[in-house]
Structure formats: C-alpha cells, structure tokens
Amino acid sequence: MKTVAEINEKIKKGKAVIVTAEEIIDLAEKKGIKKTAREVDVVTTATFAPMCSSGAYFNIGPTKPKVRLGGGKVYLNDIPCYAGFAAGDFLLGATSLPENDSRNRPYPGEFRYGGGHLIEDLVSGKDVKLEAHTYSTNCYPGEKLSTRINIKGFNEAILFNPRNCYQNYNVAVNLSRETIYTYMGVLKPNLGNAHYCSSGQLSPLLNDPYYQTIGIGTRIFLGGGVGYVAWYGTQHNPGVERTKKGIPKEPAGTLALIGDLKGMKQQWLRGASFLGYGVTLIVGIGIPIPLLNEEICRYAAVKDRDIYAKIVDYSESYPQNKKGNLGKVNYEDLKKGKITIRGRKVPATSLSSYSKAREIAETLKMWIKGGSFLLTEAVEKLPLNVKFKPLKVR
Amino acid sequence: MIISRKIVLRFPPDLIDQPIVYRLVKDYNLSFGILRASITPKKEGLLVLELTGKKEDYRKGIDFLSRLKIKIQPLSKDVIRDEDKCTHCGVCIDICPTQAFVLDPKTREVKFDKNKCIACELCIKICPPRAMRVSF
Structure with missing residues (x-):
C-alpha cells in the first residue's frame, strides 16, 4: 500500500519507478502482481485519436470603443463561434464549419477546414481573422470588430473536451451494398473492412476500469501541455456489460478535460477531416495511474487479449439505433489486422494511433521522472451509477 | 536490358482519339499496364502507365510520345x-x-x-x- 503523497516524495527525490501501460504487462507477467505493485510507482497511459467533442473557449480584452460579443456573432477564419456569454468570451467547437462550406455536397463532402483545423492553427502560432457583429449598448457602443489575432493576443485560450478518452469503443463495419462515409472512416460494402478506435492496453480508462485513481481533478498530459480532468465526460456510461476482469465490452466511461491551449503543441492537437462526415480534432492525452495497491496494479496490467470490443454495423444498426449482434473481438486480434465476422475474414484498421499513444506514454513518463509533473489525488471520484439513455422525442 | 517505368502522360485534346498505346505495342515492342486513365472536361487525357520493354525500345517509344507533344512525367514523385x-x-x-x-x-x-x-x-x-x- 502506497499513497499519492508518498509517490510524489519519491518523484521529487528522483527515486520513483515509472513504466508505461505497455511495459507493465511484461513486468507483471515476469514478477507477478504482488512484486510489481511493490516495485512500480506509476503507470502512464495514453491515447491519440479523433474526438469531435472537443473545443476551446477564448477571452479578448477591451477595444476602443468597447464591443460586446455576447449576443452577437463571432467568426474565427469565417468559422462561426458561440457567443452567448459576456462581452469578451466565446466558444469554438471542433466540428464547426464556415457558413459557405458546401457541407456534404457534392457527396461525399471533403470538409477541408473547420474548428479542429482552426484550433491546430492557433496552437501553431498562426494569425487568424477575428470578426464580430453585434448590437450597440451604452456601455459597449461598438457594433463591429475585425482584426488579425494569434494565440498570444487572447487573454485566455482554454481547450475543453466535454467528452474524451472513451473507455473502449465500437468496431465499425458496413453490412450494406454501398460504401458509407462515417465518423469511423470510409466503410466498404459487404463487410469490406472494419475500423476500431482505441489504444486498447494503453488506453487510460481501460487501465483503471472502475476509476479508482482517475477522477475529477486528476492532472494529465493534454495536447502536449498540462491539463486536468474537469468532470466525468458526457455520455459517461459505466454500467455496460463487463468481462470477468472488469473491462467494459462496449463504450463506457468518459472524461471531460480542460487545459491551457497556450501551453499545448501542434504535434498533439491535429485538425482532421473525415470524408463525407466532417471536421474533428485529434487530441493527445496521457494519464498517470499511481499504483497504490495490488488491485490497481492488476487492472493496469491489462493486455489487448483481455479487452473486447463490440462489432457494430454502421449502415443500419448504428444510424437507426437498432440492436444488432455481430459479436465481439479482442484488441490483440484487431491489431493483427484481420478479424472474423460471420465466418468471413475482414481487414481491420485503427483510427487511433498506437505509435503516437506510445510516444505520449513515454513523454509523460519522462516528465514525471524529471520531477516536473507530480501526481494528484482525485478531488472527487467519477460516478459509477450514471446512465446514457436514448432521447424520448415528444 | 529490360526496363520498366511508371509514367504519367498528358494528352492534348486533338490526340484523344488516336490509338497511341497500340503504336507503343506494335511499333516499339513495349508492354503496358494501365494504372489510371481519365479525360478532363476540357478533353485533355491523363494516362498513367507502367511501360516495360528493352531499353532501346523504351527510349524510342518515349521519343515517339514526345514528338506527338504528349507531356511525360515519371510517376514516382507524384x-x-x-x-x-x-x-x-x-x-x-x-x-x-x-x-x-x-x-x-x-x-x-x-x-x-x-x-x-x-x-x-x-x-x-x-x-x-x-x-x-x-x-x-
């Protein structure tokens, strides 16, 4: 048994033992859980995958005359932002598109530039165009604002993810006779391919399946900078079916994340376009797990073979919200690049970059080793009783 | 010596109806694989070929294409x-x-x-x- 405070003392003295969620698998197999739990202090987990539920909010300082953005319209590089706040605040979402973008026409649309790309441009230090139209008041007489601005020009630029770090995800396939264009990529007809999206054994919440250490307030690697778990993520759904070892077999828990965009790096925040679907943001996340006891260690030693994902048809079952059963498959088989569905061999590829997740887990390990990143104790645990339910349309 | 190259050919509109690939086979002993072919709305032809044959034949074949004002580029850089x-x-x-x-x-x-x-x-x-x- 260890405490977070004890581990932090070891980190400060340069004596902490830190391994990645991949490295702990071999260690646990060689030395056993008991010894590994005693010897290792921290396990680093990571993911680098597209997440549409990403965004950023900004604050601009006063102009002469003052302009009130709240209630008006705000655009960054022609991309509409949300301005229903006070005078200087506005919010940008990763999937937001310029009003003159042709969307999904001609089909499939290309979605070359949207909110995700804009966030990447800002992080890279590029100048962008800020435009606002609003109404005049006694205290804010200005009606228009048009200027160039870069990330340094904002008072605050904060990355916020209402949802990220999905604990497991679907394996998407297409049972129809036509190619379909989805947020899970291009799916070929008649089970032509399968796309999955999780770093599996490196994925944060799959290494802490009952949220024993990751909770509200946990300090994390976010987009190459430092961030925090702000809350449980939207659609948090921990009550799904789990394996005997406690691993959810379908999308389950999620995290809401927050961090200073000014401290992040373009390398770990990439705008992305999904043909026929839209724009999103690929976000690099790394989360440390303090090995406080044997049980936490056993969970963190989870391997791809023990993590099962649900195969879902995206031509009918997903869009129509219908139940379907195409079975489950483990990540070891997915990563081999071929899985069997209905007796057929189907090529499987990933939307989530395992090599980049590995790089993030290594980077976070170095940060902790170097003493610049201390662990935190969760302020509050993530709930286990929240449910994700369909909407009743009245 | 047998050589094999992937090339991109751009045909001007007036050559679209000419049997040019046929001539490459018949007159220059070259074999070909069509990797891609398209005609733009302005009737310019684009043909991506893998062309195989004796070095000397290949050179002559390329000369023939050049004389017809067909633009030739190697594919590898594309x-x-x-x-x-x-x-x-x-x-x-x-x-x-x-x-x-x-x-x-x-x-x-x-x-x-x-x-x-x-x-x-x-x-x-x-x-x-x-x-x-x-x-x-």
Whole structure:
C-alpha cells in the first residue's frame, strides 16, 4: 500500500519507478502482481485519436470603443463561434464549419477546414481573422470588430473536451451494398473492412476500469501541455456489460478535460477531416495511474487479449439505433489486422494511433521522472451509477 | 536490358482519339499496364502507365510520345506523404488498392511504399490529417 503523497516524495527525490501501460504487462507477467505493485510507482497511459467533442473557449480584452460579443456573432477564419456569454468570451467547437462550406455536397463532402483545423492553427502560432457583429449598448457602443489575432493576443485560450478518452469503443463495419462515409472512416460494402478506435492496453480508462485513481481533478498530459480532468465526460456510461476482469465490452466511461491551449503543441492537437462526415480534432492525452495497491496494479496490467470490443454495423444498426449482434473481438486480434465476422475474414484498421499513444506514454513518463509533473489525488471520484439513455422525442 | 517505368502522360485534346498505346505495342515492342486513365472536361487525357520493354525500345517509344507533344512525367514523385502531418493511424491501409501502406507490427507505424503506389489518389481524401498530397 502506497499513497499519492508518498509517490510524489519519491518523484521529487528522483527515486520513483515509472513504466508505461505497455511495459507493465511484461513486468507483471515476469514478477507477478504482488512484486510489481511493490516495485512500480506509476503507470502512464495514453491515447491519440479523433474526438469531435472537443473545443476551446477564448477571452479578448477591451477595444476602443468597447464591443460586446455576447449576443452577437463571432467568426474565427469565417468559422462561426458561440457567443452567448459576456462581452469578451466565446466558444469554438471542433466540428464547426464556415457558413459557405458546401457541407456534404457534392457527396461525399471533403470538409477541408473547420474548428479542429482552426484550433491546430492557433496552437501553431498562426494569425487568424477575428470578426464580430453585434448590437450597440451604452456601455459597449461598438457594433463591429475585425482584426488579425494569434494565440498570444487572447487573454485566455482554454481547450475543453466535454467528452474524451472513451473507455473502449465500437468496431465499425458496413453490412450494406454501398460504401458509407462515417465518423469511423470510409466503410466498404459487404463487410469490406472494419475500423476500431482505441489504444486498447494503453488506453487510460481501460487501465483503471472502475476509476479508482482517475477522477475529477486528476492532472494529465493534454495536447502536449498540462491539463486536468474537469468532470466525468458526457455520455459517461459505466454500467455496460463487463468481462470477468472488469473491462467494459462496449463504450463506457468518459472524461471531460480542460487545459491551457497556450501551453499545448501542434504535434498533439491535429485538425482532421473525415470524408463525407466532417471536421474533428485529434487530441493527445496521457494519464498517470499511481499504483497504490495490488488491485490497481492488476487492472493496469491489462493486455489487448483481455479487452473486447463490440462489432457494430454502421449502415443500419448504428444510424437507426437498432440492436444488432455481430459479436465481439479482442484488441490483440484487431491489431493483427484481420478479424472474423460471420465466418468471413475482414481487414481491420485503427483510427487511433498506437505509435503516437506510445510516444505520449513515454513523454509523460519522462516528465514525471524529471520531477516536473507530480501526481494528484482525485478531488472527487467519477460516478459509477450514471446512465446514457436514448432521447424520448415528444 | 529490360526496363520498366511508371509514367504519367498528358494528352492534348486533338490526340484523344488516336490509338497511341497500340503504336507503343506494335511499333516499339513495349508492354503496358494501365494504372489510371481519365479525360478532363476540357478533353485533355491523363494516362498513367507502367511501360516495360528493352531499353532501346523504351527510349524510342518515349521519343515517339514526345514528338506527338504528349507531356511525360515519371510517376514516382507524384504521391507524397507529409511526415509531420501523418499520425500513423492506419485508415489508409485498407483503402489502398495496391497495398502501398503497411503497418509495421513492431513500431505500429504505417510505412508508405512509393513503388507500389499507382497514384489513384484514394488515400488523399480519406486521410484524416490530410497528410497525403499529389502533384502531377
């Protein structure tokens, strides 16, 4: 048994033992859980995958005359932002598109530039165009604002993810006779391919399946900078079916994340376009797990073979919200690049970059080793009783 | 000596109805594989060929094409991967018809083999971070 405070003392003295969620698998197999739990202090987990539920909010300082953005319209590089706040605040979402973008026409649309790309441009230090139209008041007489601005020009630029770090995800396939264009990529007809999206054994919440250490307030690697778990993520759904070892077999828990965009790096925040679907943001996340006891260690030693994902048809079952059963498959088989569905061999590829997740887990390990990143104790645990339910349309 | 090259040919509109590939076979003893063919709305033809034959025949065949004012470019430089943009996710792997993308099972990085690329451009639009580019 260890405490977070004890581990932090070891980190400060340069004596902490830190391994990645991949490295702990071999260690646990060689030395056993008991010894590994005693010897290792921290396990680093990571993911680098597209997440549409990403965004950023900004604050601009006063102009002469003052302009009130709240209630008006705000655009960054022609991309509409949300301005229903006070005078200087506005919010940008990763999937937001310029009003003159042709969307999904001609089909499939290309979605070359949207909110995700804009966030990447800002992080890279590029100048962008800020435009606002609003109404005049006694205290804010200005009606228009048009200027160039870069990330340094904002008072605050904060990355916020209402949802990220999905604990497991679907394996998407297409049972129809036509190619379909989805947020899970291009799916070929008649089970032509399968796309999955999780770093599996490196994925944060799959290494802490009952949220024993990751909770509200946990300090994390976010987009190459430092961030925090702000809350449980939207659609948090921990009550799904789990394996005997406690691993959810379908999308389950999620995290809401927050961090200073000014401290992040373009390398770990990439705008992305999904043909026929839209724009999103690929976000690099790394989360440390303090090995406080044997049980936490056993969970963190989870391997791809023990993590099962649900195969879902995206031509009918997903869009129509219908139940379907195409079975489950483990990540070891997915990563081999071929899985069997209905007796057929189907090529499987990933939307989530395992090599980049590995790089993030290594980077976070170095940060902790170097003493610049201390662990935190969760302020509050993530709930286990929240449910994700369909909407009743009245 | 037998050589084999992948080339991009651009035909001016007045040559669209000429049996040019036939002449390459008949008069210059070259064998060919069509990797891609299209005609633009302005009636310019684009043909991507893999041309194989004796070195001397190949040279003469290319001379013949040049005389007809067909623009010739080697294909190898055409599809480029921006290494800074590629995130090595892997969605290009199952889209590519010639298996030019292969996942290294150890590093989990996606390798791009230009020699296998036929410049069909399928990867360009489906790459989420838009790391693939074409330049004819």
